[in-house]
Amino acid sequence: MKLWLDGGLQDIESARVSVFDHGLTVGDGVFETVKAVEGRAFALTRHLDRLTRSARGLGLPDPDLDEVRRACAAVLEANPMPLGRLRITYTGGHGPLGSDRGDQGPTLVVALGATTRRPDSTAVITVPWTRNEHGALTGLKTTSYAENVVALARATGQDATEALFGNTAGRLCEGTGSNVFVVLDGEIHTPPLASGCLAGITRALTVEWTGAKETDLPLDVLEHADEIFLTSTLRDVQAVHRVDSRELAGAPGPVTAKAMRIFDERSGNDLDP
Numbered sequence: 001m002k003l004w005l006d007g008g009l010q011d012i013e014s015a016r017v018s019v020f021d022h023g024l025t026v027g028d029g030v031f032e033t034v035k036a037v038e039g040r041a042f043a044l045t046r047h048l049d050r051l052t053r054s055a056r057g058l059g060l061p062d063p064d065l066d067e068v069r070r071a072c073a074a075v076l077e078a079n080p081m082p083l084g085r086l087r088i089t090y091t092g093g094h095g096p097l098g099s100d101r102g103d104q105g106p107t108l109v110v111a112l113g114a115t116t117r118r119p120d121s122t123a124v125i126t127v128p129w130t131r132n133e134h135g136a137l138t139g140l141k142t143t144s145y146a147e148n149v150v151a152l153a154r155a156t157g158q159d160a161t162e163a164l165f166g167n168t169a170g171r172l173c174e175g176t177g178s179n180v181f182v183v184l185d186g187e188i189h190t191p192p193l194a195s196g197c198l199a200g201i202t203r204a205l206t207v208e209w210t211g212a213k214e215t216d217l218p219l220d221v222l223e224h225a226d227e228i229f230l231t232s233t234l235r236d237v238q239a240v241h242r243v244d245s246r247e248l249a250g251a252p253g254p255v256t257a258k259a260m261r262i263f264d265e266r267s268g269n270d271l272d273p
Helices: 045-060 064-079 148-159 201-210 219-225 254-269
Strands: 002-005 009-013 029-037 082-090 108-115 121-132 162-169 171-176 181-182 187-190 228-230 235-245
Touching: 002 064, 009 064, 009 162, 029 045, 045 064, 045 082, 045 201, 064 082, 064 108, 121 148, 121 171, 121 228, 148 162, 171 181, 171 219, 181 201, 181 219, 187 201, 201 228, 201 235, 201 254, 228 254, 235 254
Parallel strands: 121 162, 121 235
Antiparallel strands: 002 009, 002 108, 029 082, 082 108, 162 171, 181 187, 181 228, 228 235
């Protein structure tokens, strides 16, 4: 396996990032996870646009998107696989052991790992912790991910693959690495960005392609929604058959199943929508 670091391909066994990299010491970095199908990245332009937005939100210099594209292409060519998780990580670079940044410039790493297609449905839980919709990192895809690690570990311990958060106002927000949609009376709804959720790439495409509505939703909507589904880069559209102790029989339901078909068809016809 080869990855991109310091401007070129390196062997995964020998590639090294400084122990003083700000992405490690204080989580000062941003990232994107991109689905790669037969060596081709899906929705790469949208992902790179969000990478830039996240970097600006942290006050990092804009990434060199030409280099990022070269890095992605090189890594995909060097590591052929049917379905992959392409990870772009961009950090504040070598810095002091505090919050102040150094002056040696950012670090860019692009790596690829094999993955498999997700099941059509999954189980999720809700967690007692909240997303802060007013926080400095709200809406940014940063490497400060420990909160998600803790929540996902709880979900795994309860035979689920995702944990869902409310925000400080008690409204439905998002999962640790996904956006959430609910079906009410045949209509698809998802929390607005003002809820504090990430502007997911798959979320945006699903809204565009299905006509889903952005709606401020109470967290307890999960207790009575007709159908629930998740979206993310590697889930695409995935139905929920259990939320906490509530079973949703027959998942994926008809509205979710249609959304899944639409996403599969549209994404298959255009790799960079």
